[in-house]
Amino acid sequence: MLQKKNMSFWGIVRFCSLVVFVFGIFSAFGFYKSLETTASKSQKYPFDYLPTSTTNQIIKHNYFTLSYNEKYEQAEWVAYELKKAYVKNSNFNRPYFIEDPKVKTGSADWRNYKKSGYDKGHLCPAGDMEFAINAYNDTFFTSNISPQTHDFNGGVWNRLEQKVRYWATKYDGVYVITAGVLQPNLKTIGQEEVLVPNYFYKILLDNSNGQYKMIAFLIPNSKSDKPLYEFVVSVDSIEKMTGIDFFPKLDDKTENSLEKNSDYKA
Template sequence: MNRFKQLLLACCLGAALCSCDQVVKHIDSQLAESKEIVKGGGSTKSKNAADDTKKGGKAKYSNLEIPAPLAGVPEQILARKGYTVSYNSSRRVPNWVAWRLTAAHLKGDTKRSESKFHEDEDVAEPRAADADYMRSGYDRGHMCPAGDNKWSQRAMDESFLFTNICPQAPQLNRGDWNEMEQACRKWARKYGEVYVVCGPIFYKKRPKTIGKNKVAVPDAFFKVVLKMKGEPKAIGFIYKNADGNRPKGDYANSVDEVERITGIDFFPALPDEIERKVEAQCQPEEWNL
């Protein structure tokens, strides 16, 4: 009888060990999938990527444009063909939009006129819709601009998702913000590639909203740009969400200052020594501003 019990116990332990081994393999597989990086345009990071990427002071991932995970605000990461967005379900606008812009991305026969603004069904309702912007007094302001997505029809179409859009003062959208978009394209052609992150800034806890879906109206906008080829350098910009017409250099700030204002940790995948150096700089003349 004792012999039988020993054999039975041995069988149970063997089965449990096999089951545990399968569980371990499954967990390892899930971790690998969560850290998978989609190279090129849209890309994602694991939840702990900010820590992972700095081990040993070396960049682990190639998607340098992706900020560290946010704390204290809703965040849904959406990977698109031409960009990655951190979406805020409470405000119905992005926290940030990030993309790698190359000279090749600016070429192609894709036409903006063939794409239409549309709801993003990957996010829960209530969500921003075209009707929210009608007669609001605000433009549907692209974060990742349509002009950066001429290389792909899918990328162009996805740039018109409302998760990539914010209510923007008309003169800003068509004026100084547009001029900065053009400057980023100029830098992409000059340097081969740049990494860009932009998004809204909210100074008020209860911002103004538009439309039935209560889309939050930003008080300002930020944009940060990183160039890595050759000598690395970076620069930031802050724009009030209001009409204005000023030189691009007037909006310039260090990336450190933009981080202080937004609470976002930009470029966490950079080696620490490079990150500290480039984010402290604010040299508009280096960018021909």
């Protein structure tokens, strides 16, 4: 009789433990879903902020959009909103880079980078998407990378990415457009001849109750210890280099005023 009671008791304990475990899983899942839903509802920058595409191959993922250039096997721009709520540190495991299933012409195979001497440099940083695992994983599509020298990727480019996250927290979110400057007759790597840009740009837009601020950076794909403000240029100058109109839906007066500015302090 005592043995049966003990078995019944431990059965109840095991059942309760299972309930707690399952509840914990669903609670964690609900937390991340809630975070994603909250973030998506507070849309500060509509898709009207997207640049023009010179290739007409615009790919929309859940948290960033890109224009893929098949000729150079990478994005000519990646655009996304970096919200204050996105700036997290989740320590997710890094997945393998894979081809982007949404690119109809096929994004470059990661093997093009193997033994090339260049890093698989993120355009939309994985560190900007650590608020949810699916957002983080999407940054590992090969449509979101470009050949970067190691000292550039881990040095001045990384410093700029960290500064952008600081600004996103300070200004309650910023809009980011970034990529390499794609020009003919540059070095390529791999069988698919992935272009190695000489320069990378990053353009930031802040909209605080209709008050706009804009800043652009143009940085050589090489090691540099220079302060970031030395790389500030006008958006106009990057548009001339790329042939891209970065903010076609902004009213002309605002756009013209902002895109001529190259004042870091402003």
